[in-house]
Amino acid sequence: MTTVVGLPVNTLAERYLARWELVSGGILLAVIAALLLLGPALSGHDPGYVDLQNRLTAPNALDHLLGTDQLGRDLLARLLHGLRWSLTAALGATLLAFATGTVLGLIAARRQSLLGTAIRQVTAFAQSFPVFVLAICLVAIVGNSLVTVVLVLGLVTWPVFCRVVQAEATSLYAREYVMAAEMLQMGQPRLYFRHVLPGLLPSLSVLLAFHFADMLIAESALSFLGIGAPLGAATWGNMLQESRAYLISAPWLLLVPATAIVTLVITANLLGDGLRRHLE
Amino acid sequence: MTLGMNVTSPTVPGGPVLEVDGLSVRAGSGHLATMPVQDVSFTIAAGEVLGIVGESGSGKSMTAYAIGSLLPEGVAVSAGRIILEGRPVHSLSPAERRALDGNRIGMVFQDPLSSFNPVRTIGSILIESAMRHQRLSAAAARDKVIEALAGVRLPRPELLVDAYPHQLSGGQRQRAMIALALLNGPSLVVADEPTTALDATVQLQILALLKRSAGARALLLITHDLAVASTVCDRILVMQRGRCVEQGPAAGILDAPAHSYTRELLAAARWPAVFGNQAHAGAA
Amino acid sequence: MTLMSLRPVRDLAVLLLGTLTLLFFLLRLTGDPALVLAGPDASDQQVAVIRAEYGLDRSLPVQYLSYIGNLLRLDFGRSLADGSPALRKVLIAYPTSLLLAAMAMAVTLLISVPTGAWLGARRHGAARIAVRWLLFVLQGVPGFVTALLLVQIFAIELVWLPALGSSGLSSLILPTISVASFLAPKLTRLIEANVAAAMGSPYVRTARAIGASDREILWRHALPNALLGATALVGTQFAFLMTGLVIIESIFAWPGIGWLLVQSTTSVDFPVVQAITLTVVVTVFAVNTFVDLMQRRVDPRLRHREPLAPGVAA
Numbered sequence: 001m002t003t004v005v006g007l008p009v010n011t012l013a014e015r016y017l018a019r020w021e022l023v024s025g026g027i028l029l030a031v032i033a034a035l036l037l038l039g040p041a042l043s044g045h046d047p048g049y050v051d052l053q054n055r056l057t058a059p060n061a062l063d064h065l066l067g068t069d070q071l072g073r074d075l076l077a078r079l080l081h082g083l084r085w086s087l088t089a090a091l092g093a094t095l096l097a098f099a100t101g102t103v104l105g106l107i108a109a110r111r112q113s114l115l116g117t118a119i120r121q122v123t124a125f126a127q128s129f130p131v132f133v134l135a136i137c138l139v140a141i142v143g144n145s146l147v148t149v150v151l152v153l154g155l156v157t158w159p160v161f162c163r164v165v166q167a168e169a170t171s172l173y174a175r176e177y178v179m180a181a182e183m184l185q186m187g188q189p190r191l192y193f194r195h196v197l198p199g200l201l202p203s204l205s206v207l208l209a210f211h212f213a214d215m216l217i218a219e220s221a222l223s224f225l226g227i228g229a230p231l232g233a234a235t236w237g238n239m240l241q242e243s244r245a246y247l248i249s250a251p252w253l254l255l256v257p258a259t260a261i262v263t264l265v266i267t268a269n270l271l272g273d274g275l276r277r278h279l280e
Numbered sequence: 281m282t283l284g285m286n287v288t289s290p291t292v293p294g295g296p297v298l299e300v301d302g303l304s305v306r307a308g309s310g311h312l313a314t315m316p317v318q319d320v321s322f323t324i325a326a327g328e329v330l331g332i333v334g335e336s337g338s339g340k341s342m343t344a345y346a347i348g349s350l351l352p353e354g355v356a357v358s359a360g361r362i363i364l365e366g367r368p369v370h371s372l373s374p375a376e377r378r379a380l381d382g383n384r385i386g387m388v389f390q391d392p393l394s395s396f397n398p399v400r401t402i403g404s405i406l407i408e409s410a411m412r413h414q415r416l417s418a419a420a421a422r423d424k425v426i427e428a429l430a431g432v433r434l435p436r437p438e439l440l441v442d443a444y445p446h447q448l449s450g451g452q453r454q455r456a457m458i459a460l461a462l463l464n465g466p467s468l469v470v471a472d473e474p475t476t477a478l479d480a481t482v483q484l485q486i487l488a489l490l491k492r493s494a495g496a497r498a499l500l501l502i503t504h505d506l507a508v509a510s511t512v513c514d515r516i517l518v519m520q521r522g523r524c525v526e527q528g529p530a531a532g533i534l535d536a537p538a539h540s541y542t543r544e545l546l547a548a549a550r551w552p553a554v555f556g557n558q559a560h561a562g563a564a
Numbered sequence: 565m566t567l568m569s570l571r572p573v574r575d576l577a578v579l580l581l582g583t584l585t586l587l588f589f590l591l592r593l594t595g596d597p598a599l600v601l602a603g604p605d606a607s608d609q610q611v612a613v614i615r616a617e618y619g620l621d622r623s624l625p626v627q628y629l630s631y632i633g634n635l636l637r638l639d640f641g642r643s644l645a646d647g648s649p650a651l652r653k654v655l656i657a658y659p660t661s662l663l664l665a666a667m668a669m670a671v672t673l674l675i676s677v678p679t680g681a682w683l684g685a686r687r688h689g690a691a692r693i694a695v696r697w698l699l700f701v702l703q704g705v706p707g708f709v710t711a712l713l714l715v716q717i718f719a720i721e722l723v724w725l726p727a728l729g730s731s732g733l734s735s736l737i738l739p740t741i742s743v744a745s746f747l748a749p750k751l752t753r754l755i756e757a758n759v760a761a762a763m764g765s766p767y768v769r770t771a772r773a774i775g776a777s778d779r780e781i782l783w784r785h786a787l788p789n790a791l792l793g794a795t796a797l798v799g800t801q802f803a804f805l806m807t808g809l810v811i812i813e814s815i816f817a818w819p820g821i822g823w824l825l826v827q828s829t830t831s832v833d834f835p836v837v838q839a840i841t842l843t844v845v846v847t848v849f850a851v852n853t854f855v856d857l858m859q860r861r862v863d864p865r866l867r868h869r870e871p872l873a874p875g876v877a878a
Contacts, residue, residue, distance in 0.1 A: 121578075133840070382774030444864040
């Protein structure tokens, strides 16, 4: 707090909180991973199997653990299928944005290059550009598929990583040990991998977690709006949209996907927050 | 000369202005607690300048903050007494304490740039202090502040009052900080490394200003540099790792240091040529 | 000052050019631009007319120039849905969105600023932990999920408020709360961080040294700085707000540009899509520039650059 040396009482509390966040996030992640691996088969039903005789049955322990939707499809199976879809989309988009943004950010941090300057300009503009609008346009125009969603979301959000990498790399480049390595004419790749990237790792890992949460929300929002996921596909956004007509008669249609999304996002937020506190 | 003229006499005439007796400060709690200050005692009389010298981590700043009731969160006085003008002040209620801060005690901090609010004028905080402790109207306070700024030899004080911190040089800001400390005529001035953040040439001027304006007050100067202490202090107290290792008249400490640590500090002092107790006249 | 005032103009020009170029290539992504512009129901003749009108049978650079030229003349074509001029359709929906955005922003500020200030100043206590927890959970719930839950509770179960449409004040409430729940957690944490930083700063220590009380310190010394720092991020928050609007408007059938955007993109009504994109881009840019200018006027560090009284050395 002041320049005087003293033990800030917060660090202990902070460290406990960080540990708690990471542990609970980790447990949730493990559960999610297990569900992911087991897949829709866990429910014993096929997510697309239409059974009009059993439509809109409430959750029960007998046959359908989470009930069925308006076409008699088992909700648990659809939920698990949606899990795969959402995770794949969010992970793919995050990794794509991460890869693109990091590379461009490293280039942008080099003050001298023209390309760097151009990238810096674009990033500055992108900061206040409503990228979601762009994403909607792109996906709607190109077509509904998982690949499209991943590509669009990934390519539209690279400025998030670029900005952070740019800022941190600039300060790293200015540090003596990096300058020394450059003077020794170390090859570029070696320079990056040995000296620059390790310095970026802390903030990048935090950003990865939070960006993943954002991509989750973005993907489900898109599919909720009918963009990105094919009609009738078992995605959480679709399920939310379909639930709207049955809010009175079958509220579980809303609550099941809603809880799933919230749980996943909170998991990602817990991990991101815990990481950030831990690395501070 | 508007400085040093409005010092009210201490409650105990003839007694020391500040008396610190067995002061200990604890940081943190439980088994992870540390003691930045351990059993430190000293007095400062009116008109006297005491310098506390030590390297970083010695607890000298903590001592100053304990006296100024500015200890950070989680850090508190754990033992000892602090007596100002005959009154014990270490156990006052926050409200009573606030009546003293800026009024009977004036603080001068190390970094004048960050110690002034960057989005408020230099004058605003001085005016706030004058209004609070001298119960003046805003207009009257403003006049007093301009007077005070003139007293520390700042040019065009009527303009400076409305200037922002970034518009002044480091030395000018420190002068303003000194004006703030002296504004309400305190009997004790505590200066924590007042020259460390300044250029070498400016340091001498500021030290001279401090010495001159101390006048009939008690001045506590915190510094890591024995040379700095040697220019203005009457007495010197050396601290190491929270404890007082040596205390006495400046000349005595400098000429014949008794403790090995003091000798180390002497060796590290920057201006061997200015040893001896000279107050620098001139541009101040 | 004249040179400074030219910079936003240059930035706007670059931004517009970039966006238009993007749209230009977007149009060509799906194949024949003439078909896209004419719509799936158009006859061959109509397609040919469009092709000639937009110069789509000529070389690419010429196409680009005529496209830019059209848009600069504010000719965005006609909506494929109802044939009305695309730009007019967008401009009609615009104020409806603005109303929702303004209300939501106001509610957000009303919640975030006091809460953030309280959290930043108060570093301990069970109440603080509880509130931070609530914010954390709220941040984990996506805006549209909140909206749906709100609709479920207040419109369906309790039938207190309408679930759809934009008639009357009561229909404004649920959409506003939904958008606010989208924005508020993040903004609150931002303000909290700023206030906490301000409270721990050296100039607050100076204020304590002259005997200021905790309340005076928060209101007079810490809060102005914290809020000033937070306004720098209004630009990004606004872009974030626009995102939220798109989704929330769709849920509540609130006839603003967000709702229009979703409708036109799903029906690939490209003229309207390009009109909306440009409108949104210009709006966000305008807000950013405005905030920038305000900051320049309010923040003394930016307003007065010159040092004062160089006179006496130090």
